[in-house]
Amino acid sequence: MNDSPVLRVRNLTRRFAAGVVLKSLDLTIERGEFVALLGRSGSGKTTLLRTLAGLDEVSEGDVQVSPESTVVYQEPRLFPWKRVWHNVALGVRTPDARRRAEAALGEVELAHRLNAWPLTLSGGEAQRVALARALIREPELLLLDEPFASLDALTRTRMQGLVGDLWARHRPAVLLVTHDIDEALLLADRVLVLSEGRLEADLRVDLPRPRDDGETRFVHLRRTLRTALGVTDKQAIAA
Ligand SMILES: Nc1ncnc2c1ncn2[C@@H]1O[C@H](COP(=O)(O)OP(=O)(O)OP(=O)(O)O)[C@@H](O)[C@H]1O
Numbered sequence: 001m002n003d004s005p006v007l008r009v010r011n012l013t014r015r016f017a018a019g020v021v022l023k024s025l026d027l028t029i030e031r032g033e034f035v036a037l038l039g040r041s042g043s044g045k046t047t048l049l050r051t052l053a054g055l056d057e058v059s060e061g062d063v064q065v066s067p068e069s070t071v072v073y074q075e076p077r078l079f080p081w082k083r084v085w086h087n088v089a090l091g092v093r094t095p096d097a098r099r100r101a102e103a104a105l106g107e108v109e110l111a112h113r114l115n116a117w118p119l120t121l122s123g124g125e126a127q128r129v130a131l132a133r134a135l136i137r138e139p140e141l142l143l144l145d146e147p148f149a150s151l152d153a154l155t156r157t158r159m160q161g162l163v164g165d166l167w168a169r170h171r172p173a174v175l176l177v178t179h180d181i182d183e184a185l186l187l188a189d190r191v192l193v194l195s196e197g198r199l200e201a202d203l204r205v206d207l208p209r210p211r212d213d214g215e216t217r218f219v220h221l222r223r224t225l226r227t228a229l230g231v232t233d234k235q236a237i238a239a
């Protein structure tokens with residue numbers, strides 16, 4: 001499936017007892033494409049990601065996802081009784097698993113914490129280990145569900161840069177769920193807005209990288225996305 005998209009969703013509907021969360025949703029992601037997904041809390045972003053990751057059944061619609069996809073969650077989900085490199089190498093069955101774990105940890109600037117226990121890591125370090133654990137699988141599609149949400153602003157900015165660099169180096173397709181409009185605009189080729197169960201906006205970010213958040217076109221795209229999300233300027237300042 002070399003030129004085929006890494007992800008193709010047609011007519012996906014997901015209902016819970018309380019109502020319909022995803023309504024006949026369509027989405028295609030091409031190889032190497034970086035897509036960000038925005039949406040208000042409760043709009044169904046995690047539900048969509050869980051479905052794409054195969055963690056949730058598909059009862060209505062058609063979902064085709066590259067088998068070589070991995071997920072990174074908001075929290076790192078490391079096993080505390082396994083050393084860092086072992087967490088990264090988990091499930092890698094080749095004899096060079098340790099060497100590959102070392103290489104992946106090097107890419108997230110954690111080569112020096114190879115033998116550390118997860119509980120001795122900072123939040124940002126633990127999240128980088130989670131990224132290394134995804135990278136070692138050389139995924140065609142990386143599903144990221146608010147991977148920086150619990151980090152402080154400075155660490156978050158560094159992590160954004162790191163994800164941008166890793167993407168540029170390895171070129172997996174990425175679907176990044178985030179609440180942060182600027183994060184979406186700094187990193188992605190396309191920004192989607194999920195609202196009322198549908199993709200209300202699908203915006204191409206036609207800006208060269210690295211991006212400047214003060215640049216006129218960036219500011220214009222930010223305003224367009226705020227409107228699509230129904231965020232007023234007052235709410236944006238409060239957030
Ligand atoms: N297993 C479940 N059973 C019942 N309802 C669910 C279940 N999972 C999610 N929902 C409901 O589906 C809706 C969408 O939830 P989801 O977690 O996908 O939102 P989200 O966009 O990821 O929100 P957030 O930005 O807060 O993470 C919510 O109303 C939620 O209560």
Ligand SMILES: [Mg+2]
Pocket residue numbers: 045046047
């Ligand atoms: Mg969520």
